[in-house]
Amino acid sequence: MLKGRFLILLFLIPIFTTTAWTKICWAVDFSFKEHWKFPIPPQGDPPKNFSDLEASLDPDDCGTCHETQYEDWKTSRHSKSMGPGVAGQLHSPWVNNPLTCTKCHTPLAEQSSKKISPDGYLTKNPNYLPELRSQGLICAGCHVRRHIRYGPKPLTGKVKNPPHNSFVEVENFGNSKFCKPCHQFDPGEYRINGKLLQNTYEEWKNSPYLKKGIHCTDCHMPERRHIWQGIHNPEMVKKGVKIETTREGTDVSFKITNSGVGHNFPTYVTPKIVIRGSVFDKNGTEVLRSVEEKFIGWNIPLNLSKEWYDTRIPPGKTLSGKFKINPITAGGKFRITIRVFPDDFYSRFFKALLDNPPNGIDTKKIKEAYNETQKSNYILFEKYWDLSFKEK
Template sequence: MGLGSISPGIASPGIDSPTVAELAFIKQHWGQETILLQGQAPAHYSPLEASLLPQSCGQCHPQQYQDWKASLHSRAMGPGVLGQLMVMQENDPATARACWSCHTPLAEQQGVLKKNSNQFQKNIHFNQQLQHEGLVCAACHVRQHQRFGPPSKTGSTGNEADLPHNGFSPQSAFGKSVFCKKCHQFGEEGYSLNGKLLENTYMEWRQSQYAQKGVQCQNCHMPGRRHLWRGIHDRNMLKNALRISIGEQTKKLSVGDELKVSLKFENIGAGHHLPTYLTPRILVRGVMLDDAEQIIEGSLLEASIGREVPLDLSHEVHDTRIPANDFVTIDYQHPIDEYSYRLKIEVFVQPDYFYEKFYRSMLDSRSAGKGRSLIQQALKNAASSEYRLFEKTVLINRVAAKSAVTKNPFSMSNTTTDNPQTPLDWSDNRIPWYGYEQGLQKAREENKPVLLIFYADWCPTCHAYQQIFIRSDIQNASNNLIMVRVNVDEFPQISAAYADVGSYVPRTFLLDAQGNRKSISRYVSHK
């Protein structure tokens, strides 16, 4: 599958229009790499008023707290960052400090503080619980125990006598995109590849029509002032931003002719590149099927939308991201054979694609050190974030195709196709199947390799796959293996651990007796 044309990006000077007062507030509010220690709370503050913990804020702001708790901000100091920092803060405190500046920007959240330009010292005010909470309410709203926020919807001036913590200072800058700039935009001298900053979201927005129209980051990511900050991890958010269409095939094809179908991906709802950062990948997969819903061998083609860079960030492999109000076309091109009947297009989103590769590399190279268990958890979390955004199957306009049902006695029957939720029959009476943990233990005891299969009862291809196990030669071969199968709906965490090649089903893996992968059969032909 090849990348087609990318239309020219829309260039504009960008209009953020913050006032002089708003810019002055932003400079003071976000002017330090680390937010200065809050200091001693006023004597009349209650413990609740003096607390910087988000749970304390939630006592009076329950909706905002619940929104935040479900957001990525609350996981800004998740196992991946924590695992890296366990080693980094000792060996490279300067780099750790750069990470903290956005992930945990309060001085109270940082284990060491800068003493001078070259030295760091232990922070006696360090609060580990607060650090683990990630990007907390106080990071945006509290300075020296004074509260700041957007102007009240109810008309409050913020200084009424009955308000807790001496009220608040209303600031209109909370509703402007420039408020988000500190953590979503590198400076001009920041790290760049191929002439483009690694983090450039704010400037992407500035150059879009959204900025010209006065649409701010908060309009999409904090609708109605909700503290949601949803992005590419949220399927509905991306569906509203990315429109996918499949071009029509007009010419009737014969065997050997090349099928060419254009897929159009339009960024209709994101005010920045889609995706904006190098972490996510949008994977486009096309495959031809026969009339029994089985894959035509060799017809699987893939393309990706994103910014691909190696783990060492040394260069840019490609950049196929879609600017705001722009589009990209991807062409599926492959000759049809005598059984080609349908074209299936799927679009998968891997929000943590780069992190998944990075964590796996850390574990394989044993560089995770004492943060290994945290990195292992981070890898599972990253792998499980993948989801399917789009799926569509279209008939191929061709002269009559041969039927795979008559060619292959093990193809799906019509009954199976019409009832995909029917439980699968894996010839349990002839093949001893094991669960995951039981099977791995059995393999170690008998020193046998493992054939591991992930499946789902609703999957038509799985119904076709399971029928090959009625064959006597397959049953005989299974005597030399420990046969393990895992239902992905019942055991999603196990499935996520093997999702580095994708979360499709069926997936088949060959493991040695110690549970290490020996080879992977990603697409099994049943013909």
């Protein structure tokens, strides 16, 4: 009896120590739910064999070896997620617990000055490293738990004995579930007109992209690049929409199709896209009374109490419209422009804070954030038609 068990044990030991088996065991150990437990528990003491460089959570240090990812990440919004707009309102009256914001913006325990004590109170966090907070969503926030690195299956051959005790290879690391915790509200969270304020993952899940196996990373991290471009980037937006215009007499029609965005265009309440039609006179001056504007977006008031309109375009769908040219000038031009305001909501919000600053607001930071939101708009599309109406 006893002998038999001993034999089984002897038989199992070599199998479990082969790398193939450890890999399978690791893979089973990984769950998105565990990985994204908020706030992410403190990393604890680094393994004894780690050098200072391997023990560091600072992205600059990861960057000494992972230069490509570091250079790309630096250009992304993820590296700016603790910018002045967020930092400036962390101690405002409506944020009674800053951890509700740091959850997505700086998710590591080491990035928060406060923590929840076992009896449920906000207390000082002894693990706080301020230099990590200001760097936003850092490498370690997505890749490191208890000093263990997690990453996708390498595309090329695996390096022998890599530093930081190697890494755990996760089969579906680039799955949309990875992005969900920060880009999707839970069903019980805030809704406007019955719709969740943040619903990007569900929008994607209900689109044809799920069936085609096209995940967030396929569009936002092409070739695993850490760029995460979105609404702030004209080239990225151009990849996602098809714009057609036609003129017949005094009618100029347009069609905007969401041909390559994996969710609503746009997905959040923050951007506003303005389609403007207007006449320009012979001297190139816009005739103000000819201006007509139409909007794409989910527009809401600052108190989030209701929606004014929701004209976002779901994947594969088209928004069409028409401008009627008023033949008020001869020899002029008619123009359509499509201008994107990526931060329209925040621009209005920061302006209201500055006009009437509540206690706890860092007005210097909010002013800086406001100026940034004022500068982020750009022209996505522009077209002119010559007008050849006879002078009356």
